Amino acid sequence: MQVAAHLTRRIVSGDIEDGRAPSELDISQEFGVSRVVARETLKILASLDIVDVAQGRRVVVRPRAEWDYLSPLLIEWLPTEIVGELLQELHQLRVLLEPELAAMAAASITDETLDRLRDGIDRMSALEADPDAYLEVDHEFHMEICRAANNRILDRIMYSARWLGTASRRITNEAPAALRSATADHTEIYEALVARDPAGARAAMRRHLRNNSTLLAEKAKQTKRAARRR
Amino acid sequence: MQVAAHLTRRIVSGDIEDGRAPSELDISQEFGVSRVVARETLKILASLDIVDVAQGRRVVVRPRAEWDYLSPLLIEWLPTEIVGELLQELHQLRVLLEPELAAMAAASITDETLDRLRDGIDRMSALEADPDAYLEVDHEFHMEICRAANNRILDRIMYSARWLGTASRRITNEAPAALRSATADHTEIYEALVARDPAGARAAMRRHLRNNSTLLAEKAKQTKRAARRR
DNA sequence: ATGGTCAACTTGTCCTATAAGCTGATGACA
DNA sequence: TGTCATCAGCTTATAGGACAAGTTGACCAT
Numbered sequence: 001m002q003v004a005a006h007l008t009r010r011i012v013s014g015d016i017e018d019g020r021a022p023s024e025l026d027i028s029q030e031f032g033v034s035r036v037v038a039r040e041t042l043k044i045l046a047s048l049d050i051v052d053v054a055q056g057r058r059v060v061v062r063p064r065a066e067w068d069y070l071s072p073l074l075i076e077w078l079p080t081e082i083v084g085e086l087l088q089e090l091h092q093l094r095v096l097l098e099p100e101l102a103a104m105a106a107a108s109i110t111d112e113t114l115d116r117l118r119d120g121i122d123r124m125s126a127l128e129a130d131p132d133a134y135l136e137v138d139h140e141f142h143m144e145i146c147r148a149a150n151n152r153i154l155d156r157i158m159y160s161a162r163w164l165g166t167a168s169r170r171i172t173n174e175a176p177a178a179l180r181s182a183t184a185d186h187t188e189i190y191e192a193l194v195a196r197d198p199a200g201a202r203a204a205m206r207r208h209l210r211n212n213s214t215l216l217a218e219k220a221k222q223t224k225r226a227a228r229r230r
Numbered sequence: 231m232q233v234a235a236h237l238t239r240r241i242v243s244g245d246i247e248d249g250r251a252p253s254e255l256d257i258s259q260e261f262g263v264s265r266v267v268a269r270e271t272l273k274i275l276a277s278l279d280i281v282d283v284a285q286g287r288r289v290v291v292r293p294r295a296e297w298d299y300l301s302p303l304l305i306e307w308l309p310t311e312i313v314g315e316l317l318q319e320l321h322q323l324r325v326l327l328e329p330e331l332a333a334m335a336a337a338s339i340t341d342e343t344l345d346r347l348r349d350g351i352d353r354m355s356a357l358e359a360d361p362d363a364y365l366e367v368d369h370e371f372h373m374e375i376c377r378a379a380n381n382r383i384l385d386r387i388m389y390s391a392r393w394l395g396t397a398s399r400r401i402t403n404e405a406p407a408a409l410r411s412a413t414a415d416h417t418e419i420y421e422a423l424v425a426r427d428p429a430g431a432r433a434a435m436r437r438h439l440r441n442n443s444t445l446l447a448e449k450a451k452q453t454k455r456a457a458r459r460r
Numbered sequence: 461a462t463g464g465t466c467a468a469c470t471t472g473t474c475c476t477a478t479a480a481g482c483t484g485a486t487g488a489c490a
Numbered sequence: 491t492g493t494c495a496t497c498a499g500c501t502t503a504t505a506g507g508a509c510a511a512g513t514t515g516a517c518c519a520t
Contacts, residue, residue: 023501034474036266039502043270047277055502056482066389069382070300089381100326151319152299157387159296253470264505269471285471286512 003031004041008050008077011061021051021059048074072163083167090161095209097154098142102189102205103198105148113148117141117190121183128179135165141186145193185211233261234271238280238307241291251281251289278304302393313397320391325439327384328372332419332435333428335378343378347371347420351413358409365395371416375423415441 007027010016022030027038042059045051048068052060068074069086078086105113120141127134139162146158185208192200237257240246252260257268272289275281278298282290298304299316308316350371357364369392376388415438422430 025501036473036475040273042502043273053502054482055480057501058483059501065377065382065385068386070386070390086382089383092381093383093387096330097326147295151322152295152316153319153323155295156298156300157323160300255470266504266506272471283471284512286514287470288514289470 004044005077021061070160075163099202099205101146101149102201105145106193106196106198106201109148109193116144121186125183139165234274235307251291300390305393329432329435331376331379332431335375336423336426336428336431339378339423346374351416355413369395
């Protein structure tokens with residue numbers, strides 16, 4: 001896996017030209033691993049649509065537009081600036097999906113799920129001093145709502161977005177003081193769900209995401225400032 | 231890959247209990263392949279979140295809710311009824327995303343992309359007798375719009391949905407006479423994009439998906455009728 | 461009853477060998 | 491000179507055997 005990470009970073013940096021990706025043998029020699037490991041490395045890169053592998057042909061690097069940006073693995077290996085862009089694109093997606101997801105969930109949510117949401121809010125308000133743990137529960141909160149919407153495809157998409165947490169942590173390590181306002185947002189969403197009010201849930205989720213969005217913009221500004229300082 | 235398909239089907243059918251998934255050795259013996267192949271089979275299933283693999287521990291089957299239903303590989307191995315359900319869930323997703331995608335595209339689409347869309351419409355109207363080829367171009371048409379929206383995450387999601395074509399073909403092989411109406415829909419979308427009219431593009435795409443939806447419902451009815459006949 | 465030890469089983473990595481597929485150069489032929 | 495078949499040399503795919511390393515559960519001593 002370390003080999004795959006290193007190789008991907010080299011591809012991203014432009015060190016490896018499109019048609020001249022290393023073969024199994026190249027990798028095993030360069031990194032001092034066996035051909036089995038080199039082989040699995042290529043299999044991983046292929047599963048992320050980073051390269052194309054076929055018997056008899058050289059390995060070729062695929063156009064970046066076709067890479068699997070939904071995969072946490074790939075995200076981990078990308079440079080901070082690209083991850084920042086992707087975070088904004090992901091936010092665009094969430095704005096489109098999550099309000100509707102909340103509305104769908106309001107129509108069919110069970111009491112057990114509501115209990116878990118309540119529990120999540122409690123834990124979050126206790127964790128406002130620990131952003132890492134907070135984001136963990138945050139994501140679980142949103143996933144719970146997603147699951148309540150009863151759609152495996154949507155579920156999977158939101159699950160793939162779990163790299164959001166670690167990625168945003170990579171962008172800014174400082175504790176955002178705005179976690180408290182997020183807890184208030186979550187409570188509003190929760191109450192709309194308790195009332196089985198689709199329109200209310202949609203509106204509350206939309207507000208929450210808008211608040212998130214301003215947060216994200218501030219982070220981006222900070223990152224840029226830090227980059228300029230360098 | 232055949233081994234992975236067979237194994238997945240056995241897991242789906244409930245033949246393999248949760249905790250007792252076969253080990254590398256079991257697989258290599260049962261299917262008469264080397265341990266390398268057995269190993270890669272498990273790696274594939276693990277990458278689809280079907281199983282968990284760790285050194286020293288037995289392979290365990292993960293809850294179905296966590297499987298990667300976005301992957302064309304997995305879809306291919308699932309029974310028709312589940313694929314039918316997934317098709318409806320996918321349609322729900324498209325209704326949420328594609329109208330907005332069309333609106334975003336209208337704001338920033340290039341002339342080259344418009345040319346390709348025009349070309350796609352021409353090819354589709356020539357292919358109305360060949361549903362397979364038609365659906366191919368159809369998907370390419372929608373992907374082109376998606377790409378114009380300039381969002382890698384959304385792009386990836388729609389790309390993952392490419393199994394829609396083959397899956398719907400698996401559900402019904404009869405040629406839908408309604409392909410002609412789809413061409414009309416596409417033309418409307420195209421014209422809104424040419425006019426750089428976001429609201430118009432959104433509305434046209436919404437109409438198109440509504441038409442698709444009634445088609446899908448009819449297909450589902452047909453499938454059920456066929457199942458009852460059995 | 462409890463706690464530590466160890467044997468059996470598992471995946472992870474490595475090596476060597478052979479099969480099978482693709483590519484480009486080489487040479488025969490028109 | 492141009493065209494096509496052949497083949498050598500690359501590649502990945504598969505196989506089998508060996509050892510390392512981690513986990514589990516049973517067994518035994520206390």
